[in-house]
Amino acid sequence: MPFTIRRLVVDELDTVSRMRSCTFHYAYRPSDEPGDPEYAACSWGAFDGKRMVANLSAPIRKAFVGGRAIQCGAVEGVISLPETRRKGAVRGMFAAMMRAQKDVGVALSALYPFSYSYYRAFGYERPRPAWEVAVQPKALEHLPFGNCRAVGVGEDLMAAQSAFARARNLCFLRDEKRWRNLVGTPETSLQQAYVYDEDGAPAGYFILDGREAWGQPRTLTIREFAATTPRAVWQMLGFLRHFAPQADRFLFVNLPDGLPFWESLDPHLVTATQKNGPMARFLDPQLAFACLAYAGDGALTLGLTDPMLEENNGTWRLVWQGGVLQSALPTDAPADAVVSMQQLSQWVLGGASTDTLALCDLPPALLPLLPTMRMGLMEVF
Numbered sequence: 001m002p003f004t005i006r007r008l009v010v011d012e013l014d015t016v017s018r019m020r021s022c023t024f025h026y027a028y029r030p031s032d033e034p035g036d037p038e039y040a041a042c043s044w045g046a047f048d049g050k051r052m053v054a055n056l057s058a059p060i061r062k063a064f065v066g067g068r069a070i071q072c073g074a075v076e077g078v079i080s081l082p083e084t085r086r087k088g089a090v091r092g093m094f095a096a097m098m099r100a101q102k103d104v105g106v107a108l109s110a111l112y113p114f115s116y117s118y119y120r121a122f123g124y125e126r127p128r129p130a131w132e133v134a135v136q137p138k139a140l141e142h143l144p145f146g147n148c149r150a151v152g153v154g155e156d157l158m159a160a161q162s163a164f165a166r167a168r169n170l171c172f173l174r175d176e177k178r179w180r181n182l183v184g185t186p187e188t189s190l191q192q193a194y195v196y197d198e199d200g201a202p203a204g205y206f207i208l209d210g211r212e213a214w215g216q217p218r219t220l221t222i223r224e225f226a227a228t229t230p231r232a233v234w235q236m237l238g239f240l241r242h243f244a245p246q247a248d249r250f251l252f253v254n255l256p257d258g259l260p261f262w263e264s265l266d267p268h269l270v271t272a273t274q275k276n277g278p279m280a281r282f283l284d285p286q287l288a289f290a291c292l293a294y295a296g297d298g299a300l301t302l303g304l305t306d307p308m309l310e311e312n313n314g315t316w317r318l319v320w321q322g323g324v325l326q327s328a329l330p331t332d333a334p335a336d337a338v339v340s341m342q343q344l345s346q347w348v349l350g351g352a353s354t355d356t357l358a359l360c361d362l363p364p365a366l367l368p369l370l371p372t373m374r375m376g377l378m379e380v381f
Helices: 010-024 037-041 089-103 116-120 155-166 176-183 230-246 285-290 341-350 354-359 364-369
Strands: 004-007 043-048 051-057 060-065 068-074 076-080 108-111 130-135 149-151 191-198 201-209 219-227 249-255 270-275 279-282 298-305 314-321 324-330 337-340
Touching: 004 089, 010 037, 010 043, 010 051, 010 076, 037 043, 043 089, 051 089, 060 155, 076 089, 089 108, 116 279, 155 176, 155 191, 155 201, 155 219, 176 191, 191 230, 201 230, 219 230, 279 285, 279 341, 285 314, 285 324, 285 341, 298 341, 298 364, 337 341
Parallel strands: 068 108, 219 249, 298 337
Antiparallel strands: 004 043, 043 051, 051 076, 060 068, 108 279, 130 249, 130 270, 149 191, 191 201, 201 219, 298 314, 314 324
C-alpha cells in the first residue's frame, strides 16, 4: 500500500493530538489556541489518500558530542493506526525526516524506544543503559549536611545545566521556556530545583519532585541530578539529608552515565536498577567523523554501512594533523575497517573498549579516535 509521506501543516496538529491521546492513553483536550507552526514544521505524517494513518515529530535540540556543539532531532510521538502497520508508513516517515534534517545540518537523531529491535532496523542503537537508584535516607547519614540553594528558572540554573552539558554527550540544552515547562514556579509546581555553588560558580543541580506516588512508600524523586565535580556530588547528597524526615527513600531517575555515587554507599541500603535508555544515530557521516577524538597526525580508511540511508554507504579516507580532522573524502581504496552507522553512533556517544573492537574484528588504531566523554541525556521526550 503506497502512502503519501509529507510534513504536516498547523491545521493537522489537532488530528495528531487525537491520535496520540488514544495511543498513549491520556485525555484529549481541544484547544482554542492556534497550533504551533514550528512544531508542525518538524512533524511528518503518512497519508492514505486524505486520511492520516501515522505521524511523528522531531523537534531540533542543541547538545554537545565530544565537546562539539551539534543539533539533534528528538523524535517523539511515533504512532500508526493498527491496520496500517508493517506496511512502510513509519519507515517512510523516518526516511523523510532523516533526510530533511540531514539537509539542514542536524547531526543526530535520538529517541526513547518501545522496542530496541524495531528501531535498530532504522539504524538506531543504544549507546548506554540508564539507571534508576533508590537510596534509603540512612545511607546518607555519614555525609555532612550539604549546602545548596533553591532557585527558580534563571541564569544560575541554566548555567549549571550548560556546564554539565558541555562535558557530556547528548545532554540537551534548555531555553527558559523549556525550563519553565519542567520546573514551573514554586507557586505552581511541586518540583523544585536546587543549585550547588563551588568557587563562586554553579557546579551542580538537582530537581526534587515532592509528589508522592500512590501506593508507594513515601518517596522523594530526584528527576535530574547533575554535577561537574566530585565535591558537588557529595554536597548535593548531603543536602538531601535535610529531607530525610519526609521520605522513606530517595529515588534518582534517569541518572547520567558516570555518576555511580551509590557504589560508595552501604549496598544494603541502595538498590540500583538498569532501565531502558535512549537510542541514537548519526544522520551524516561527515558530522559523525567530525565528532571523533583525533590526536597527533594520522589517517584511516573507514568503510560505513547504513541500513536506512543508502547514500551514506561507502568508504571514507580520514586524514588528520595536529589532532584536527583535515579531510574526510569518499574513496575507492580498500577499507582498513568497516563499521555500521549503529556501531559508529554507539561508540562515539557511549564509548568503546579494546574488547569491543576485538569482537568486531576492528583494528586497535580505531580506539584512540573514539571520544571518552560520558552520556548525559537525562531528559525523557
